[in-house]
Amino acid sequence: MQDFRDLSPEEIQTLENNGCTAEGWQSVQVSTGFDVERVRDTSFFGAVRIGSNSSQVTTCGLKRPCGIYRASVADCTIGDNVFIANIGSVIRNYVIEDGVIIEDVSSMTTEEDVTFGNGVRIEVLNETGGREVTLFNEMNAQVAYAQAFYRHDSDFQKRLQQLIEEYVSHQRADHGRIAASARVQSCGRVRNVNIGPHAVLQGVLRIENGTVLSCAEHPTFVGAGVVMDHFILSEGSSVDSGAILSKAFVGQGAQVGKQCSVENSLLFANSEAFHTEICSVFAGPYTVTHHKSTLLIASLWSFSNAGSGTNQSNHMYKLGPVHQGVFERGCKTGSFAYNMMPCHIPAFTAVIGKHMANIDIPNFPFSYLLEEEGRSYLLMGINIFSMGTVRDAEKWPARDRRKAPVKRDQIIFDVFSPFTVEKMRRGRNILQDLYEKTPREEKTVHYGGVFIKRLLLRKGIRYYTLAIDCYLLGRYFDRIEKQTGPARTWADVQKGCRADGSHAQAAEWADMGGLLISEGRIRDLMESVRSGSMHSISELMGLFEGAHRAYGEDEWGYICGAFEQEYGARPSGVEPELFRELVERWASAANTISVLVLENTKSEFSSFAQISYGMDWGAEERSDDFQAVRGTYEGNPVVRKLVREKQRVESRVGNLNKLAEKFS
């Protein structure tokens, strides 16, 4: 923007001749490059500044002169080359930056002393409150998670809220901002809303008290029929097609649309919400729900996919809707899956059927939770061998839509990680205990609200052991293979396997809204907030970024601790004889998992999978039709990758054994 000057008497005359009026022309200022002929049928109220308008904009494929046409403008600063036309009521109290287009809008107003959605408190999980998350523009999933879930520490919460309130106070203003190159077209009422650079709002019905963050690299889109209040949308998000949002946060690259309603909920990076009703939900990264009749309520999700008609109850008509559900990362629900809350469903678990018990089984990840004759049954570890799990691990990083320069949500995509592996280790101990205590005459055991068939207890132990071996030993051998330079002695090999840092132990890990983080690091982080040594919310965000960068190191620390408990030596203490045993153990586990995943994949190409294909023809055409639509088992990219990995096991074993031989 440039320096502004008063209008000349000739300019005022021209404006009046062109149908313009002003409360006081002395309050209207313009800058160099202002073309008075490009302001028509416009009324000015209060102090208005107008920049250069000599350029053109393109709207609906037409080049049109910048300027102000058929509008009322009150107390606004308008940048260079702005196009404003057909304002039903008024644009009031806005800074409108360069290159903005505002056309066919009912009204855009900002009242005094507003925070544009910052400071709004969202009641996640417990509808009656208690886990409120205070919104602010740059909030990420980790800060939201700490607000919602670390309520046990009131000193931490108090200081955290102070940091957030300080941030919110800086957002307080008595004018809104439409940032450079934003477009607001064919919209209804816009009230107390900040709009970021390059954002596109088209056909929005009503938006109030919010911020639309946006950037040139990833513009945010708000489309037809959208109604929103008390909200923050992040860069590259999209809210479209009749979506209704009230008290909501939409993360970077997330999409909401097709009449989805979102209330008191947070949807973090790359989530997709269509058709569904979402109420008091903490939707961590990659929460996906696409179907009508689906209700997600009072629950935590991430990396998930909800089948049609998925539903939960958080209300037992006693103390109100107070129950909460936790669906750890990677859960999927089948059509009409139902869970009664409270419940805690383990990571990477498929929920099929209606579950009327309060299920609490966090230590059994990768399971199937099935309904059989009204009872909930658990098949532990079966999803370790699912092609779907392998595919998920591939697709999430590949589908990260975020293009903004700063990716706010810190995400670790690993399926097998200290978080899931430590749970499997605990789950295996529970299964072992249940197996030893259950008489052979018993058909089932009851644990955490589910029935487990006694015969399957040992299977669960076996499956978890395979996955634990594959992960711990696989990572150990990765480390050895990555060592730079040829080892001259076995001590060199061992040295490269040492763990540094204070978090080098087998301990609890958490999934803080997509960030896998050790309990020790969380405690340190909370202490730095609690003690007052952290002075701003951006410093806290920096700590989460640091935790993300340190994941590899922390993971290795965890592996060293768990490795010692599993195999009797730390990685840095393994001698060649044990090394060879471990190579064999890893190869066996890796091979078995590969074979079982490939077998699981075969079912996707079996005669069952071909039902209804080639329906008007014979068997040959059925097969051809199936191949044309679904491809072949051999040609499937996931299958090909698995086959390559299986082949790699053999060559890896050879190389590792050579290494052990060299130093024997």
Next chain:
Amino acid sequence: MKKEEIAERVIRVTARELKMSEDRIQPEHHFAHDLGADSLKAIELVAAFEEEFELDLEEEEALKVKTVDGAVDYFAELLPE
């Protein structure tokens, strides 16, 4: 163990786990196609065989057993007379 005994026990376990009468089970029956053992039931069936014959089966090997006859042959090899 005698093959006849193995066959008898395989059929008994199969009938119990798949909830059907023993006389409906024929040696040539395919566990999935003829007896309706889907992939999840198959896991239970393998676990039941493991307990019945007090064996730990390698998953890769167990996958190769598709029919009742095949199961009898497989266990007969593991449990020689």
